[in-house]
Amino acid sequence: MKVSIVFLFAFLFLTVQVQAGKNVSIPETELQKLAQHVDNLVKRDSVNEAIIKLLKDSLDGKGHTVAKAQTPKVSTVKITVKERGGITQDTSLFLFAIFAFAAGFVSIITPCVFPMVPMTVSFFTNTSSSKKESVRKAIIYGLSIVTIYTLIGVVIAKINGPEFANFLSTHWFPNVLFTLIFLVFALSFFGLFEITLPNNFINKVDKQSDKGGYVGIFFMAFTIVLVSFSCTGPIVSTILLSAAGGEIVKPIIGMVAYSSAFALPFTLFALFPNWLKSLPKSGGWLNTVKVSLGFIELALALKFLSIADQVMHWNILNRNTFLLIWILIFFSLGLYLLGVIKFSEHDKGSIGWPRRSLAILSILFAGYLGTGIAGSPLKKLSGYLPPLEDYTTATDRICGTPKYADFLHLPLGLQGYFDYKEALACAKQQGKPLFIDFTGHGCVNCREMERNVWADPAVLKHLNEDFVMVALYVDDRTELPENEWYTSKKDGKVKKSIGKQNHDFQNTxxxxxxxxxxxxxxPNTEMELAQPITYEPSIEAYIDFLEEGKANYKKLYK
Structure with a gap:
């Protein structure tokens, strides 16, 4: 190019001189210098052209010294990402609401509540001038119960922010505390002692119910909530603790569902007083319900201890130990229902077929748990049990031994990573899309997805062959070296542990x-190849998600 410029300059100079009518006379020495300069420029440009040609050939794959870079054809390829109806957990919330609603009905048949139903309904009918007034009072009474419990849910929701929810569900201290609380609840249900609220407080509320009118009815409802606390307190606490690690709206949904079921009998029996005649009489069977709930509280206590054990890697409660304790609990429940084990005088007497049926179911459930010790995956309970130790130490399908593989594992023999940057580098090296699993040791839905969806042969084949996987545990408490700490741009807090950094990455x-x-x-652009999804129990929908990501990756690099 420079040679062309020199010739052009010389040509223009001579042209101007000729057009000006001048006699062009250039010394011979100057012409020789110009010729030499032009010759040097030609030689230098030839070398440059050779270098440029070599580089071009290398980049085109003709050379051997420069590797071909895999870059997406962004300008020519457009990928389409399907809309999947948004990222929600509606199914999980719906099931939780059903659980809370069922718990409300269970509360009705406890010794503290059941005898109050006919007494309360009789009060409405005896103090009302007409059936219409009786029904109105019962409806207001029921709505008051719903309002009181919903207010409790609102208070819990107010403090149940993302950070607090993560703390409750992942830190060892609250989970150990919950374990102790459920143990206390169980002992209370077994009759060792009663958990009650201060009598002075209950009496003050009860006096307010004498005022009459709608205010009096509200305080009557408040009184039943307080008086029944020794039976309903553990049940309500179970719902609230189950909601504490979820969405902000979850405690409210739980309390609305629970209180609706709890209040429903009072309203229905006021509408149809004759139904009271069909109610079974209070007796020992109410105590049986209470003691049975005590066994269930024991089982739940073990679940919280298991979460703390997994998060902190104490390794004191592995899957088989957990199953053995649960087998003992439910087999003992069966023996209690059959009358072999007795807790009080109420347990003496004849045993009817409903109790015998429940005993058989409890013993059969203990037997089902026993198959887990023999190696059965127990898919229906996968979210509540410690994970199966079916992981592999092989690394033939990835790029080397992953960080943290000595204490973090992938299920079902899958190979992958536990550090995002490490997985990203391997995905680039292998030319595969990166599959990220944001998970947690205490995540019930995560375990259910692994056992019920990932275990499907078609899904497992995709995960094994088409992706580089990384499992990012958001609740792991392992503290990192100080030089790996950083301050989050999202909340301004220093993130010191594996879980804190993974949770911050997901959020940010x-x-x-x-x-x-x-x-x-x-992995090259860190662009999403499919709309991210959360809990998805449909195997077909999950395969569609995986195949979409794989297909869009191929479009970029075909």
Whole structure:
């Protein structure tokens, strides 16, 4: 190019001189210098052209010294990401609401509440001038119960922010505390002592119910809530603790569902007083319900201890130990229902077929748990049990031994990573999309997805062959070296542990906090290849998600 410029300059100079009518006379020495300069420029440009040609050939794959870079054809390829109806956990919330609603009905048949139903309904009918007034009072009474419990849910929701929920569900201290609380509840149900609220407080509320009118009815409802606390307190606490690690709205949904079921009998029996005649008489069977709930509280206590054990890697409660304790609990429940084990004078007497049927079911359930010790995956309970130790130490399908593989594992023999940057580098090296699993040791839905969806042969084949996997545990408490700490741009807090950093990454990068949460990325651009999804029990829908991510990756690099 420079040679052309020199010739052009010389040509223009001579042209101007000729057009000006001048006699062009250039000394011979000057012409020789110009010729030499032009010759040097030609030689230098030839070398440059050779170098440029060599580089071009290398980049085109003709050379051997420069590797071909895999870059997406962004300008020519457009990928389409399907809309999947938003990222929600509606199914999980619906099931939780059903659980809370059922718990409300269970509360009705406890010794503290059941005798109050006919007494309360009789009060409405005896103090009302007409059936219409009686029904109105019963409806207001029921709505008052719903309002009181819903207010409790609102208070819990107020303090149940993302950070607090994560703390409750992942830190060892609250989970050990919950274990102790459920043990106390169980002992209370077994009759060792009663958990009650201060009598002075109950009496003050009860006096307010004498005022009459709607205010009096509200305080009557408040009184039944307080008086029944020794029976309903553990049940309500179970619902609230189950909701504490979820969405902000979850405690409210739980309390609305629970209180609706709890209040429903009072309203229905006021509408149809004759139904009271069909109610069974109070007696020993109410105590049987209470003691049975005590066994269930024991089982729940073990669940919280298991979460703390997994998060902190104490390794004191592995799967088989957990199953053995649960087998003992439910087999003992069966023996109690058959009358072999007795807790009080109420347990003496004849045993009817309903109690015998429940005893058989409890013993059969203990037997079902026994198959888990023999190696059965127990898919229906996968979210509540410690994970199966079916992981592999092989690394033939990935790029080396992963960080943290000595204490973190993938299920079902899958190979992958537990550090995002490490997985990203391997995905680039292998030319595969990156599959991110935001998970947690205490995540019930995560375990259910692994056992009921990932275990499907078609899903497992995709995960094994088409992706580089990384499992990012958001609740692991392992503290990192100080040089790996950083301050979050999201909340300004220093993130010191594996779980804190993974949770912050999920929140910062994807603006989503719940688990499980699945993402497929192009490792070169870190672009999403499919809309991320959360809990998805449909195997067909999950395969569609995986195949979409795989297909869009191929479009970029075909």
């Amino acid at each position: 990068r994807f603006n989503f906090l719940a688990q499980p949460f699945y993402v497929i990325l192009d």
